[in-house]
Amino acid sequence: MYPDGVSVGIIDQRKLPFAFETVKLRTTDDACHAIREMLVRGAGCIGAVAAHGMFLAAQEAAEAENFDAAFQQKGGQLCKTRPTAMNLAWAVERSIAAVSAASDAAGKVERAREVAIEVADEDAEWCRKIGEHGRSLIETISREKGEKEPVNILTHCNAGWLAFVDYGSATAPIYAAHDAGIPVHVWVDETRPRNQGARLTAWELDQHGVPHTVIVDNVGGHLMQHGMVDMVITGTDRTTHTGDVANKIGTYLKALAARDNEIPFHVALPSSTFDWETEDGVKDIPIEQRDGIEVAWIGGEKDGEEVEVKLVSGDSPVENYAFDVTPARLVTSLITERGVCEASAQGISALFPEKFGES
């Protein structure tokens, strides 16, 4: 939140790593644009910006005739920007629930402000705990391998601190292990089409001094066949309470290769990413389709500036699916803020009994 107390500052992640620019969000429309156009992306970060967007929405709703109707409508507008992202709907609903308890417009705006701060603080704290729980998984492999050899971890997309408020989900265990002196090396999938791996994860890991190597998305299977990957850790944009994991397109292929080569495949997530209603992730999680231009064109650095070039022949048609779903059967475990569990209703309900009506 900006010092003015009414607007919200973000990093324009589209520009990284070739430029570092911040953008000020002043309206709900600004927040929608930032999420839809992916100035911000990543489960936790989308949740936090959505919660802050709801604070902007509350300020606008306070000017409307009917606060609640206007506020709900703006919440719906935010939710539509990225249909697969669970943290988005979760943050919007949480803000609506909190605001409804206040009686006047000023109180409602204040509640929306509090929720925005809570969501961001909670996300940072949850990711810190994910880091602790995940670190011990890395530590165990490190001990088995002999502590001089680095633990080779493959990750897909960016679930680092840029994707969250702090630490990240998938990278939190990696940072925690690295900071504790456990030798790690990260295989960074470039993550087409938007290359969040090559651009964001590589940049983050480099900033933090974590040894890493960028590869194209096609390589992971080959590395796993040849004993060059000890574990996979990814984030998720939505995970069903039955353990099916929606994440960046291509994650499913890596999970298949991990299973074929008996390599553990872990998914790190704060509980805000759980979908407590959907049973069958492959069938029922909506998969966002984005503009084909993101596949046909790519941006890269040339002479210190970012330049867009066209990759695809002529007018050949293009499709752009943003996520896929990895069935629970391929997931070794989920790393949450409450601990590590099996990717199944049983495993998840042991950590979150209140969500299964067992509290």
Add this chain to the structure above:
Amino acid sequence: MYPDGVSVGIIDQRKLPFAFETVKLRTTDDACHAIREMLVRGAGCIGAVAAHGMFLAAQEAAEAENFDAAFQQKGGQLCKTRPTAMNLAWAVERSIAAVSAASDAAGKVERAREVAIEVADEDAEWCRKIGEHGRSLIETISREKGEKEPVNILTHCNAGWLAFVDYGSATAPIYAAHDAGIPVHVWVDETRPRNQGARLTAWELDQHGVPHTVIVDNVGGHLMQHGMVDMVITGTDRTTHTGDVANKIGTYLKALAARDNEIPFHVALPSSTFDWETEDGVKDIPIEQRDGIEVAWIGGEKDGEEVEVKLVSGDSPVENYAFDVTPARLVTSLITERGVCEASAQGISALFPEKFGES
């Protein structure tokens, strides 16, 4: 071969589809450069250019003191350019064997010329037959599906006519089906890092009028989960006589997804791509590692010209594995010039008994 009867003409495939340029090869070094730097690529095309390179080598050897020693040395030089490519070694060895039968330098040069022409003609004829055999696999699915719906075929990399002398291997069945009026639609993996799918396969299919859609390499699994792929057909750079398939990096991931979703995964190859000696492809086929610059930078079209831009953050290290090996257990069948067989020593020996000492 050029009308001058001594030099060799090729298309510089690196420039496609944004420019169409031909290059004249005058020396063995030119041929090595064309293969190593991928002006030409694709199993059959590498074989044909290698055979023509051996014709250039023979002309040079005719000037040397010891023809056979010079010719062998140049053959070794050609073989080293792409270590995974089977057709390369096959063409070089075939030329050496043929040339050794002639007694004088002029006769040897003439034999090398004949072999170059034979290899190219054979490749075209074999791919035509692969097309016929593969077409019937597509036809069967088309009938099962109801002939109004297109058969959705996923392919990886380029095993089209550019990769061979004519028709291609993986695309030969597709062209044959399309020409016979069977409705087909091709999912074209862009095939990072060098994007032979987005650049070459898309261009070829477009030229031929075959409906197709370009996708990033991460998408195939999602499409297969949702019934949007009826079959996979790829080419191969080397297939062991036990059925293990080396092909462009990322092929293994698609084979895993095909198996997980019970989708047939076919590999099309002329018999010149078989490795009759290696038993265990995953363990023993040498996998070429290329310069990381091919991953960190990419070329695309901007204002009618090809421009290179940098994709990877800062100085992050990069690795570039060019191929992976799909174990025979994941391959539904091999489509060869002699027919379709199981990807196993038993299946292959039924079609090529003479290679198993059973002729």
